[in-house]
Amino acid sequence: MLSNFLAFQLGWLACVLGGANGLPWMGTLVALCLVAWHLWRSTDWQAELRLVLVACLVGAAWESLLTLQGWLVYPSGVLVTGTAPHWIVAMWALFATTLNASLRWLQSRWWLAPLLGALAGPLAFYAGSRLGGVSFPDPPQALAVLALGWGVLTPLLVQLARRYDGFRAPVAEAH
Numbered sequence: 586m587l588s589n590f591l592a593f594q595l596g597w598l599a600c601v602l603g604g605a606n607g608l609p610w611m612g613t614l615v616a617l618c619l620v621a622w623h624l625w626r627s628t629d630w631q632a633e634l635r636l637v638l639v640a641c642l643v644g645a646a647w648e649s650l651l652t653l654q655g656w657l658v659y660p661s662g663v664l665v666t667g668t669a670p671h672w673i674v675a676m677w678a679l680f681a682t683t684l685n686a687s688l689r690w691l692q693s694r695w696w697l698a699p700l701l702g703a704l705a706g707p708l709a710f711y712a713g714s715r716l717g718g719v720s721f722p723d724p725p726q727a728l729a730v731l732a733l734g735w736g737v738l739t740p741l742l743v744q745l746a747r748r749y750d751g752f753r754a755p756v757a758e759a760h
Contacts, residue, residue, distance in 0.1 A: 589686035592619045596679040597709070600672040605717030609662030609672045616675035623682040624751070633751025637681040640742055644677025645669055647734055656727040657710075658720045684746035685753075691743045702739025707731040 596616045603612030620637060624630040648669030651657045662670030684691075691698045707728045713719045721727035 586687045586689075589623070589683060592622070593679050593683050593687070595619070597676060600676050600679075601713045601716050601718035604662050604670060604672045604719075605660060607661050609670055612672040613662070613675040616672070616679050620675075620678050620682055623686070627685075627751035628753070629751040631751070632749045633682075633685065636684065636742075636746055636749035636751070637678045639745055639749070640677045640681035640684075641674050643738060643742070644680075645674045647738060648673050648677075651727075651730065651734075654730075655722055656730050658722065660717065660720075681742065681746075684742060685750050688743075689746075689752075691739075692747050695740060695743070698740035698743045699736040703732040703736030706735025706739070 596612075596619045599615035600612030603609050603615075624633055624637075627633040645668070648657070649667065652659070652663075652669055653667045659670045659673065662672045664671055691701065710719060710721075710731050711728065714721060714724075
């Protein structure tokens with residue numbers, strides 16, 4: 586669990602600093618390596634990969650909506666105007682790697698997932714803005730929208746993690 590938490594923090598920092606300093610592919614590459622390491626360690630990499638891919642799709646859609654609405658502005662890594670940068674989508678993949686590892690405890694505390702999402706999501710974005718990875722034209726409005734979105738998306742992803750759990754102990758076959 587500790588290695589998963591530390592890997593996520595390293596990937597988050599690489600993505601934000603890469604995006605902030607005109608090196609967005611650096612963060613994406615670090616994130617992809619960490620996701621690959623996570624999948625290699627899993628007992629069912631295909632289930633875990635499904636979770637990562639769904640999280641990427643959800644994250645790309647959500648972040649692109651925020652970008653299109655003008656709530657978030659990213660300095661680099663945008664491949665198609667009006668969409669989320671690739672490095673932020675890579676961060677959603679990293680987040681997915683925590684759901685069956687260092688954040689597994691949320692699966693038995695369904696009521697805490699929306700609270701944690703509504704607090705931690707905006708805090709992470711605020712920290713990212715202080716490092717130059719994102720800016721908010723209207724900070725109070727952007728942080729409120731982020732809180733709402735993360736408050737909804739976190740429990741949804743936690744539930745998906747239960748379904749696509751690549752770290753669940755294998756079930757013994759009955760003879």
